[in-house]
Amino acid sequence: MDQSEHLHLIYIILAAALATFLTRIGGYVMMMQMTRIPPRMEAALNAVPAAVLSTLVAPAFVYGGWDVAASMLVAFFVGLRFSSLWMLLAGWLVVMAIRHFAGL
């Protein structure tokens, strides 16, 4: 990359950083306009984490291939009893074993 291309990339990163910060403060700015939270909005807000995070899990399970799906399934059952680090370890071991023995 030459000098002007590099500067160009720095501008892109700065614009992306600003866009990211706007998403992180945007909800606060919205909430401060309201005096009290209506119960249905409260219910909606309580659903946010599970709703968003599910969209990062389900497509990986469906489109990631059977090795990834199997590893996620094992991690799921581990996660019903143990912490996230054990889930990561179990899922990683399963996917590595499948790839090693099935030659994926």
Add this chain to the structure above:
Amino acid sequence: MTKDDFWQGVRGGFPVMVSASPFGALFGALAVDNGFSVFDAVFMSITLYAGASQMVGIELFGNKVQPWLIVLSIFAVNFRHILYSASITRHVRHFSPVQKIVTFFLLVDPQYAETEKRAERGEPITFFWYLGFAMIIYVPWQFMTFLGAYFGQMIGDPRAIGLDVLLPIYFMSLVLGFRKRDNWLPVVAVSSVASVAAMHIVGSPWHVSIGALAGILLAACLPLPRQPEAPVTLENEV
């Protein structure tokens, strides 16, 4: 007291740091692979501090996509943070303006999840607890980005060493952590199906916003619980 809060936050954030570190290194390696210098990679980690969107950004940059589309895509991937910041506003009203700016700048997924869980357990949300939890993730994130970018070639194919399954499994552990909340199962089911459908029809990264919106709208429409909720304790640590 503030010092205790800070170190309690650091201890709480430690497991997150451990599981996020491979992604920091992976980001650094992939960034260099897509034409970034080591400086650019670390600069992006310092200013954005948003792993998934950073991955999307370098992928698009590597494919010579127009700058406005790169910025818009990063905005779309991070759009969920608007909902996070709206949701934690309840717990940080007592912070000073400068503390709020720092708080929202550092609002990543596990930080949000842990703040909500702490509030649910009835423990106080102090700025120094929040800062401690954030710093044990933020500082190593920069360091791991640097290491990954510097030793980029040594990581090679992330799939070959099984790194590709860690991100979805980590997000799944966060989902499981919220399983005692009202409407958890219907919300997870609807968001999962909607995101897969949106991935199929519209494509990435819109499946995130579309799938999330479906679950949130469902929660807003379902019957409200009659009594005020009893505080719920979560077994799962993030």
